[in-house]
Amino acid sequence: MMSHSVDSVRVEAPIRLLHVDDDQLLTGLLNDLVVQSHDDISLHSMHDCDGVLSYLETNDVDCVISDYEMPGTNGLELLDAVRQRWPDLPFILFTGQGDEEIxxxxxxxxxxxxxxxxxxxxxxxxxxxxxxxxVEQRRARAALERELRIEKEHFRMALENSPFVAFRLDTDLRYTWVGNPHEDFEVEQVLGKRDDELLPPEAAETVMEPKRRALETGERVREEVTYELPSGVVTYDLTVEPLRDESGAVVGLTCASLDVTDRKAYERQLERDSQRTEAQFELLVDTVEDYAIFLLDPDGRVQTWNRGAENIKGYAREEVVGEHVSVFYPEDDVAAGVPERNLREAKAEGHFRGEGWRVRKDGSTFWADVRLTAIREDGEFLGYAKVTRDSTEQKRERDLLERKEQLEDLISAISHDLRGPLSVAAGNVELARRTDDLSRLDATSQALERATELLDHLGRLAKEGTQILTPKPTDLCEVAETAWSLVETGGAELVVEGSLTVVADPSRLQQLFENLFANSVAHAGPDVTVWVGPLDERDGFYVEDDGPGVPETERAKVFEMGYSTDTDGTGFGLAICNQIADAHGWDIGVTEGRRGGARFEMSSVGVA
Incomplete structure (x- = not known):
């Protein structure tokens, strides 16, 4: 037969038969039947055995049908000859000899x-x-064998290119198969042996223990095994899977082993490097004296403490570790929830930066520049890192610079405004001296009173500029009513709408109200009504009257130093309001009120 390769067989191919029988009538009848009724079968007939093997050599045949009793070679002898060359070729004995022995x-x-x-x-x-x-059974078997060969080849290729060593053990833990063996062993050295016949005693016991456990429990075992060989310490990632028969009984083990020695050495080196780096970082942080650098747990409690923190805040490590971060805040800030608000912002946004007053252990305060950073690892929130710097001197210098600029503006404005009354006074004195008209001294007195008033406002403004803010939760309505009682309001009326607690310096807030109330009375008259209340859509408050209001073209100028639309005004009242708002970090503006009057709005106001 040509090759009779099972790989060339296709299920849909026609069936090719070779019929060997010396009865020509019988072969003719079978051939006629095939031609008439079986299109998928082709039949070739031979009447003796002499040429059968030659025919099989040169032709593809799916099945041989043979008689038993024939001249020369009989059917059994032909079967034996065919089996020697083509052991899986279907061979059917079709004979009239019904002997059981045959x-x-x-x-x-x-x-x-x-x-x-x-x-x-x-x-x-x-x-x-x-x-x-x-034929169908042979073809199905051939297809299965082909698939098995392909899978085995794929498995072999995958195993050869894999870092894993795969092997099977019997229930005595002897190696029965090894795929992709370790370079230190030949397969022949391993097959039939146990680990205690191949490895030093301690190493063998380490390797065999998880295998025994898998046999005893019938469960999969995976763990890293580390043992020492003459060449050094090695570590393997070992997986052991029980192998079961049809009944479910454990009949052996299938194992896979991965050499992770280099990886573990690298991990150990990384761990050593990390520990060394952490130690160096901790030493660096601990030696920093100008910054308080420490960690907080997720609840905001102190976990670490460096030398800078001790210097700035006054607490020793053992006194503060475990305390909540709110211990460093003024009582008013704690009552207003400032510490928790800062922690929430840092956790939500990833970081928080701000400035504010903080309290030392001895009760003294300092101006702090704070950075708070949320710490996360693989998405898990671990706590916060906090860095604090004592910026009291920087704040003092900054405030002094701002006051210097403000005073320069004041001096310029006052110098300008004093020229008028002083010129009037000087002119009237000269006229009185020349004419002996003492009535001129009345105008001189009024001019000097105006100059004195300007100097008084200058003193008040300078005093306001030197005050340091002490913000705390403050009842807006209560302060407004107090300020109203201290202003000459005549028949004016104050209406307080709603309630609001703001974070402000109470004294400076009262001064702001006094100046705004005085401005309303001065420009709208003694019968004016003034309203105070919280803003609807922003954090802040308003002061509004029912007077003539401020023309839109003048609104950008009203807060300038010395600007006034009143000939008797100093131009300092609203400038002081602007200064107070700016000191708090607020935005101040003027617009038209609901009743056409002036409406002053303070926004970006901290609320408690």
Whole structure:
């Protein structure tokens, strides 16, 4: 036969039969039946055994049908010859000899099937049915073998390119198969042996323990095993899977082993480097004296403490670790929830930066520049890192610079405004001296009173500029009512709408109200009504009257130093309001009120 390669067989291919029988009438009848009724079968007939092997050498045949009793070589002898060359080729003995001895010999010789000849067409239907069955079984077996070979080749290639060593053990823990063996071992050295026959005693016990456990429990075991060999310490990632038979009984183990020695060495080196780096960082942080650098847990409690923190805040490490960060805030800030608000912002946004007053252990305060950073690892929130710097001197210098600039503006404005009354006074004194008209001294007195008033406002403004803010939660309505009682309001009326608690310096807030109330009375008259209340859509408050209001073209100028639309005004009242608002970090503006009057709005106001 040409090759009879099972890889070339296709299920849909026609069935090719070779029929060997010396009865030409019988072969002719079978051939006619195939031609007439079986399009998927091709049949070649031979009448003796002499040319059968040659035919099989040169032709593809799916099944041989042979008689038993023939001249020369009989069917069993032909079967034996075919089996030697083509052991899986279907061979059906189709004979009239019904001897059980012949059937037994045929089966022992490897016959595929045994069909006894009978009279009529039924014998051929039975024969062809057996042929189809034999060919289909062979083709199915060939397809399965082909798939197995492909899978085995894929597995072999994958194993050869894999860092894993795969192997199987019997229940005595002896190696029965090794794929992709370790370079230190040949397969022949390992097969049939146990680890205690291949490794030093301690190493063997380390390796065998998880294997025994898998046998005893019937469960998968995976763990890292580390042991020492003459060449050094090695570590393997070992997986052991129980192997079971059809009944579920454990009959061995399937194992995979990955050499992770280099990886573990690298991890140990990384750990050492990390520990060394952490130690160096901790030493660096601890030696910093100008910054308080420490960690907080997720609840805001102190976990670490450096030398700078001790210097700035006054607490020793053992006194403060475990305390909540609110211990460093003024009482008013704690009551207003400032510490928790800062922690929430840092956690939500990733960081928080701000400035404010903080309290030392001895009760003294300092101006702090604070940075608070949320710490996360693999998405898990671990706490906060906090860095604090004592910026009291910087704040003092900044405030002094601002006051210097303000005073320069004041001096310039006052110098300008004093020229008028002083010129009037000087002119009237000169006229009185020349004419002896003492009535001129009345105008001189009024001019000097105006100059004195300007100097008084200058003193008040300078005093306001030197005050340091002490903000705390303050009742807006209470301060407004106090300020109203201290202003000459005549028949004016104050209406307080709603309630609001703001974070402000109470004294400076009162001064702001006094100046705004005085401004309303001065420009709207003694019968003015003034309203005070919180803003609707922003954090802040307003002061509004029902007077003539401020023209839109003048609104950008009203807070300038010395600006006034009143000939008797100093131009300092609203400038002081602007200064107070700016000191708090507020925005101040003027617009038209609900009743057409002036409406002053303070926004970006901290509320408690």
């Amino acid at each position: 059937a037994e010999k045929a089966i022992n010789a490897g016959v595929t099937d045994y069909v006894q000849k009978r009279s009529g067409a039924l014998q051929f239907a039975l024969l062809l049915n057996r042929v189809r069955k034999a």
